[in-house]
Amino acid sequence: MLSFEPGTVFSSRHLADIFSTAPMRTIFGERNSLESMLLVEVALAKVQAQLGVIPAEAAAAIASAARAELLDLDELAAGTLRAGLPVVNLVEQLIRLTGNPHGEFVHWGATSQDIMDTALVVQIRDALELIHRDLERLISTLADLARTHRDTPMVGRTKLQHAIPITFGFKVSVWLSGLLRHRQRLAELKPRVLQVQFGGAVGTFASLGDNGGSVRAALASELELGEPLVAWHAARDSLAETVCLLGLISATLSKIATDVVLMAQTEVGEVLEPGGQGHGASSTMPHKRNPIICEQILSTGLSLRRLASAMLDASVHDHERATGPWQAEWSLLPEAFVLVSRALDNAVRLCGGLVVRPDAMQANLGRTQGLIAAEAVMMALALHVGRHHAHEMVSAACTHAIASGLTLAQSLSRDPAVTAHIALHEIEAAADPARYIGLSAREVDRVLAACADRPASAAQDDAPDAE
Secondary structure, three states: OOOOOOOOHHHOOOOHHHHOOHHHHHHOOHHHHHHHHHHHHHHHHHHHHHOOOOOHHHHHHHHHHOOHHHOOHHHHHHHHHHHOOOHHHHHHHHHHHHOOOHHHHOOOOOOHHHHHHHHHHHHHHHHHHHHHHHHHHHHHHHHHHHHHOOOOEEEEEEOOEEEEEEEHHHHHHHHHHHHHHHHHHHHHHHHHHOEOOOOOOOOOOOOOHHHHHHHHHHHHHHOOOEOOOOOOOOOOHHHHHHHHHHHHHHHHHHHHHHHHHHHOOOOOOOEEOOOOOOOOOOOOOOOOOOOHHHHHHHHHHHHHHHHHHHHHHHOOOOOOOOOOHHHHHHHHHHHHHHHHHHHHHHHHHHHHOOEEOHHHHHHHHOOOOOHHHHHHHHHHHHHHHOHHHHHHHHHHHHHHHHHHOOOHHHHHHOOHHHHOOOOHHHHHHHOOHHHOOOOHHHHHHHHHHHHOOOOHHHHHHHOOOOO
């Protein structure tokens, strides 16, 4: 895998941490990319020596020489430009560093894509561990938030308009449910994508003969990767699936950020981003507290989701080895990982320090003078006159309330057609928004219970190492 250090925001001293995180940049940085390829070359030599394919002395010499700090990076850059990929010169340098006669056994039976693809999978394994860690942090944070505000009533909104009441815990549980599905998707993805690549020129082991299958199985075991059914040089669905999952995660995070931005508007004021001195500051307006964490989540999401589309296009490879699409992966996939790493970290920071204002939520429930509970009154009246007729009656009362400045309960109480079927105290009760949150709390409990129902592989990943 080539390094990911282009002249963009990711290599900027002052912008890199807005669009990425240092740990993820390290995984896809030049040093780790080279070390990953050398790791694969060393593992290949080791298992081939164990199987008697190459001399044991050669494997030991290769392992001793395979050190990234010994590589001439200027030569590697020139060689990469000349060959169109880095492995050709990497192997040339490793042969020289290993020396005669053992250097002749470097890269035995392999092709460049075997090395680069397997090195990439090693990097993806480390990257997915970071994703898994941050996903679990966010799930835990949102579970606490949903539990705390299980019964906190607020306005439910459809088409950006007041709909009917919900609880804030219910809203958070909807956010949380998407993350729980991503947890499951991630656990299901790992066995498909974390597979070794080894098959030689076109994947048939022609240069190794009968030893090919054994070498591939041993290499997979040595690197603690899965063994594929067949070479996947030109079958890139698992890599495309990986980036699509990152895109789905970003969509859920962007949904959270969008809701928070709208709830944090001055006119709404139901939540605020966690703040501090200078957080979201304006260069000219001293009072501003801009939602910069949400901005960053939304901006990285926009960039990331276009990469998912591009990866799908890049997964269409010709014949046994591609002409172009493979190279497109070298920039698309690392960029997707570094973007989602920042979005996840930001989401944990946002939700962990979110300032929730139940008083503002309660005030907004009352802003429409009871109109938000119109459906509740309609359903109470429908028991007597039918739902359609009740809808017309309550709609007329809403129009009258808006025009007259009355509350919905007052407007309904002045309509003999309504009071003929519902007593005044029943109207008042039905028009109370806090009484019409449905099964919000029960739905919160269902989602919280699901947080504990984890895929077996995910639970195993978090288990402490055996002593």
